[in-house]
Amino acid sequence: METVIEKKNSNQQLPDERGHFGIYGGKYVPEILIPVLDELEKAYDKARKDPSFQSELSSYLEDYSGRPTPLYFAENLTRKLGGAKIYLKREDLNHTGAHKINNTLGQILLAKRMGKTRIIAETGAGQHGVATATVAARFGLQCVIYMGEEDMQRQRLNVFRMRLLGAEVKCVSSGSRTLKDAINEAIRDWVTNVRDTFYLIGSVVGPHPYPMMVRDFQSVIGRETQKQIFNKEKKWPACLVACVGGGSNAMGLFYPFLPHPEVKMLGVEAAGLGLESGHHSAPLSCGHPGVLHGAMSYLLQNEDGQIQLTHSVSAGLDYPGVGPEHSYLKDSGRVEYTAVTDEEALSAFQLLAETEGIIPALESAHAVAVLPNLVHQFDSGDSVVVCLSGRGDKDVEIVAKRLDSIALQ
């Protein structure tokens, strides 16, 4: 068993030295950031090989965040849908309610090692902002979170949580007033305060080494899943499913499984009001390669290369770009990508609540939404693992507004 898990990962040499996954990734940044990224790359390389860093991180993941998270057999949902067995990787049971803390713990320990005193981050749904504010409070570092004005309105609860944790939440009113613009503003802060500030990016996006580093920190999801599914099923799952905004929970689940061709993988983007409507957040489904926020990846853009406005009911998926490694995995065909609409995600949100007593984040509900069709593509003896990346408490207000009042009576 162990030898199977530790089998050399064929994708592990990516990114290359310059941070490229094929044509994707790289460091498309102002010159000011080059020395900063070089410093980060060296510090991360050293930390990654340092057993004391790894054991410190493991102990926080265990004692502070509550890992390992369970791999739960969703028996009712499986029976209701009538196909392959459905397992949920319960990242929603992490401290702060989402997978985001796997990465923020890793990066803040690195920031401490690098002697940085100030942490900045962007947030969409607020989950990464909360996970960042949490670790900044725990490790006593100053923390500033950039958040789009629209997201601050639709995720008010998380804004309050961040402030409660001692972070300063800065409202971003430029552009589309969502995650993309929060990242622009965080980068502007970073170039202005490079000496003492650590930019704690929340997804597998941005310039090298971020996509690699965030993937590595999130890979704990996939490594645990490998052990857990093997204990329960004595074989690999037939398919892995995860939602993709920037794509960190998906990368974390998929990455350790990449060398095993028998395991299919499905990433689910946000189709918003429908892919044909133009109001969606599905760059892998509808976009073209381009450069945004320091990396080459699939992007939603017009023919003049201007970044397009996006839409999703889920603030965490409302982003015109995606991680460069996902772009690479799409082109190579190793991972398949699809998209589900706001309506489908809302139905899945209710479905999981009703059948399993689990209220998922709207982001995670996108992954759940593919199950009614997907489970029939496999035998009932096969299993499908869904990454339940976060819990839905933060979304209850939005869902209450959106759902037909009859449904809740």
Added chain:
Amino acid sequence: MNRITHTIETARQNQHKLLSIFITAGYPHLELTVPLVLEAAKNGADMIEIGIPFSDPLADGPTIQQSSQVALEQGITLTQIFDLVSDIRRQSPVPLILMGYINPILQFGYKEFLAKAAEIGVDGLIVPDLPPEEAGELKSLCQQFSLSNIFLISPNTPSERIRYIGELSTDFVYCVSVTGVTGARKGINPNLLKFLRHVRELITKPFLVGFGIATPEDAQNISRHCDGVIVGSAFIDLIRNNANKSELELLTSVAKYIRNLKSSISGVTDGY
């Protein structure tokens, strides 16, 4: 000879300092870009940088963000920018540099973009989010089309890398005065002059200093320690503050501002 090369060499021979002016294409209106550029050139701007608006200008402060957004809201396209550059070129020999983020250039196609730029009389290119690491293909195409490809350095760039960029950059190096985004600032950071002396020791290639230069006093002080200055946000601010006046009044203000900047750096000698 490339017009930038000629301008730089002449300035060095005559020991005079250069003034480069940045303007966002299509701001405040598409029809005003040509008259504004011609007015700046007529009153002493040695080079003009024409900014290609981008939806996500992450190296820019509020002034250039806002000017880009205004231009984009009017639907400006690269084709229109090429048209107005041709128009400028028909009326003036001033060296013209296109400055823009990489994505619009990438979508147009590197080769198609540079071929078109060379054909209509553009002299150089500055791409603030394309460091040398990612610039290989664009750099060699620039050589093919005899366009200058200008790279940037900033106060935190290591000495070794300043030397490397000094070799790599065509005609001159764009020296960023602050760690930060573009935008007019009050006064000069005392560390800046130290940094500029350091750069002068490291490279022989001419370098112009930009980011944060707003007043003739700043321009004068800084130009003692480099080959010239680049003024962008302060110029855009001036345009914005006069945008509701008549075109004649706007151009008169521009002429006065450029003349003041130019006279502040005239006769300045190296201050070592």
